[in-house]
Amino acid sequence: MRFAIEEINNSSDLLPGVSLGYKMYDTCGSIARGIKVALALVNGNEIFSAVSGVPCTRPASVQTILGETSSSPCMAISTVIGPFYIPMISHFATCACLSDKTKYPSFLRTIPSDYYQSRALAHLVKYFGWTWVGAIRTNDDYGNNGMATFTETAQQLGICLEYSVSFFRTDPYEKIQKIIETIKASTSKVIIAFLSHMDMDVLINKLSVHGLTGYQWVGSESWISDSQIAAMDIHHILDGAIGLSIPKAHVSGLKEFILNVKSLNSSNNELFIEFWETLFSCKFKELKSTAENPRECTGHEDMTGVQNSFTDMSLMSIFNNVYKGVYAVAHALHKILSCNETCNKNVQLDPFMILQRILKIYFKTKEGDEVYFDENGDPAAKYEIINWQPRKNSIVEFVTVGLYDASLSPDKQLTLQNNSLIWESNTKQVPVSVCSEKCPPGTRKVLQKGRPVCCYDCIRCADGEISNITDSVSCVRCLPEFWPNQKKDACIKKEAVFLSYEEIMGALLTAASLFGTCMTTGVALIFFKYRKTPIVRANNSDKKKKK
Structure with a gap:
C-alpha cells in the first residue's frame, strides 16, 4: 500500500498536486479489534496548530478503508461502516456472502468471490473423474460458505462427499485428532481442503506427526501457493496437490521497495531493530547477549542473499490486489476532483460519492492489468490451476498447469495441461477415487x-x-x-433355422412324415374300395340319410 501511495504521490498524471495519506492498524487477527480500529479510522481526530498557536483537533475521517484479509472480519467491519457508505476494499476476503449489497453496501474487493472458486473446484474434481471425495473446511464464514457452494455444485455434477468436517485453529487437540481418525477410516483418496492458510498451518503439523500420506489434496487459493506451508511439509504429505490460485502478477519496482528498509529504520527504530535481528539472527551491540546470539548486527547486512518469507515474492499476486485497490481509490478521486493539469481541491468529498465512482471506474495498471468492479463490487473471476511439484533438496515448485476463466462459455472455462501434472507420491498416474467402479454395458x-x-x-x-x-x-x-x-x-x-435332410434329426422327421402320409393314403384307399361295407358305412362315410 505504501508503495502504491508513494508512486501516486510522485505522479504528475494521477491526482496532480494532491497527496494521499494513510493510517495503518494491525487487527492481530481479532474481529473485535478490527471493528475497533475501523471505528477509529471513521471517527478519528487529528491535532493541528491554529492561527493562535493553540493546538486544536478536527475530524479526520478516512475516505476509504483497505482490508481486511479474512472474510469474517470484513463482514463485521462492513456491517458497522456500511450505513455510512464508507468504501471498504479487501484484497483477500473471498466469501461469496460479501457480494450481498443489501447487507454490505460499501464492500468491494480486488479478489474474485468464492462463488466462482467453489464451482471451479467442483468442475476440477469432475474433470479427473473423482466422484468420491472427503472435505475439510475452516469453521468460519470463508470455509462454511465456500464449502456450501462446492457441495451444491458437486451434487449437480454427480460427486459425493464421504465426509465433510470443519475445525478452527484454536480448537482443542481432540477435535483435530478426530478429523485425522476420520481421514484414516475413509475410503476416498481425494481431500478437498477449503482452509485458510493459518488453519492449514495447524493441520499440516498434525498430519506430519501421523505421517498421513497417500492422499490427493485439492486446495483453495488461501493456501495452495503458500511457500511457508510448503516449507513446513517436511514429510511431503502435500506433494502433487492441485488447486486454484490468484493469477501470477508482477509489479515493477515493488520488490526493490520492500527490500529497501531505510524508511523503516528512520520511522520506527524499535520495529527496525526487532525485524533486523530476526532476519539475520543477530543482536545489535548494545543489546547483544553472548549466551543467546553471539553474532553482532552491523545494520549493513546484505538482504539480497536472504531466503525467507520476507524476501519471498511468491505472494506478489496478493500484493498486486492491494496495489490495484489503492489505484482504484486514486482514479475515483481523480474523477471526482475533475483533475486535468490540476485538481479542484474545493470539492467536498463524500463517502457515498467516492463509493459510486469506484464502482464505475475502469483503468489499466502499468503492467496492463484491467481493473473494474461489477454491480456487486467483485472483479472478474480468473484463476490459475497450481500443481505442487517436488524438486531436489525438498523444494516444492508451484507449477501453473491450467486456467479457469468464469467469463467464458461453460465448455471453455476450464483448460488443463495433463501431461505436465504430478500427483501424490510423485507419480504421473491420475489417482482414482470412486465409491463403486462404473457399471459396464450389459x-x-x-x-x-x-x-x-x-x-x-x-x-x-x-x-x-x-x-x-x-x-x-x-x-x-x-x-x-x-x-x-x-x-x-x-x-x-433372430435367425430362421432349417433342418437339413443330411442331419439325423432331419432324416428321422422326414421319414416319420412320409410314413404318416403313406398310412393316411392307404387308409383312404381302403375306405374307398370298401365303401359299401357295413364297417365303412358305420364310420359315417355315407352322409345321405334314408327316410
Whole structure:
C-alpha cells in the first residue's frame, strides 16, 4: 500500500498536486479489534496548530478503508461502516456472502468471490473423474460458505462427499485428532481442503506427526501457493496437490521497495531493530547477549542473499490486489476532483460519492492489468490451476498447469495441461477415487441401501433385456423379433433355422412324415374300395340319410 501511495504521490498524471495519506492498524487477527480500529479510522481526530498557536483537533475521517484479509472480519467491519457508505476494499476476503449489497453496501474487493472458486473446484474434481471425495473446511464464514457452494455444485455434477468436517485453529487437540481418525477410516483418496492458510498451518503439523500420506489434496487459493506451508511439509504429505490460485502478477519496482528498509529504520527504530535481528539472527551491540546470539548486527547486512518469507515474492499476486485497490481509490478521486493539469481541491468529498465512482471506474495498471468492479463490487473471476511439484533438496515448485476463466462459455472455462501434472507420491498416474467402479454395458446400477448415490452394485440385465451405456440405471427389453447378444449390450435379429435332410434329426422327421402320409393314403384307399361295407358305412362315410 505504501508503495502504491508513494508512486501516486510522485505522479504528475494521477491526482496532480494532491497527496494521499494513510493510517495503518494491525487487527492481530481479532474481529473485535478490527471493528475497533475501523471505528477509529471513521471517527478519528487529528491535532493541528491554529492561527493562535493553540493546538486544536478536527475530524479526520478516512475516505476509504483497505482490508481486511479474512472474510469474517470484513463482514463485521462492513456491517458497522456500511450505513455510512464508507468504501471498504479487501484484497483477500473471498466469501461469496460479501457480494450481498443489501447487507454490505460499501464492500468491494480486488479478489474474485468464492462463488466462482467453489464451482471451479467442483468442475476440477469432475474433470479427473473423482466422484468420491472427503472435505475439510475452516469453521468460519470463508470455509462454511465456500464449502456450501462446492457441495451444491458437486451434487449437480454427480460427486459425493464421504465426509465433510470443519475445525478452527484454536480448537482443542481432540477435535483435530478426530478429523485425522476420520481421514484414516475413509475410503476416498481425494481431500478437498477449503482452509485458510493459518488453519492449514495447524493441520499440516498434525498430519506430519501421523505421517498421513497417500492422499490427493485439492486446495483453495488461501493456501495452495503458500511457500511457508510448503516449507513446513517436511514429510511431503502435500506433494502433487492441485488447486486454484490468484493469477501470477508482477509489479515493477515493488520488490526493490520492500527490500529497501531505510524508511523503516528512520520511522520506527524499535520495529527496525526487532525485524533486523530476526532476519539475520543477530543482536545489535548494545543489546547483544553472548549466551543467546553471539553474532553482532552491523545494520549493513546484505538482504539480497536472504531466503525467507520476507524476501519471498511468491505472494506478489496478493500484493498486486492491494496495489490495484489503492489505484482504484486514486482514479475515483481523480474523477471526482475533475483533475486535468490540476485538481479542484474545493470539492467536498463524500463517502457515498467516492463509493459510486469506484464502482464505475475502469483503468489499466502499468503492467496492463484491467481493473473494474461489477454491480456487486467483485472483479472478474480468473484463476490459475497450481500443481505442487517436488524438486531436489525438498523444494516444492508451484507449477501453473491450467486456467479457469468464469467469463467464458461453460465448455471453455476450464483448460488443463495433463501431461505436465504430478500427483501424490510423485507419480504421473491420475489417482482414482470412486465409491463403486462404473457399471459396464450389459448391467444396471442398483443403489446400496443407506449409502450415497455414488455407491451402488452392478446387476446383470435379465433375460431378454439389454443396456448399451455405461452406468445405466435400467435395462431395456428387446423387440419380439430380436434377442440379446451374449454380452447383453445389444439386440440382434433372430435367425430362421432349417433342418437339413443330411442331419439325423432331419432324416428321422422326414421319414416319420412320409410314413404318416403313406398310412393316411392307404387308409383312404381302403375306405374307398370298401365303401359299401357295413364297417365303412358305420364310420359315417355315407352322409345321405334314408327316410
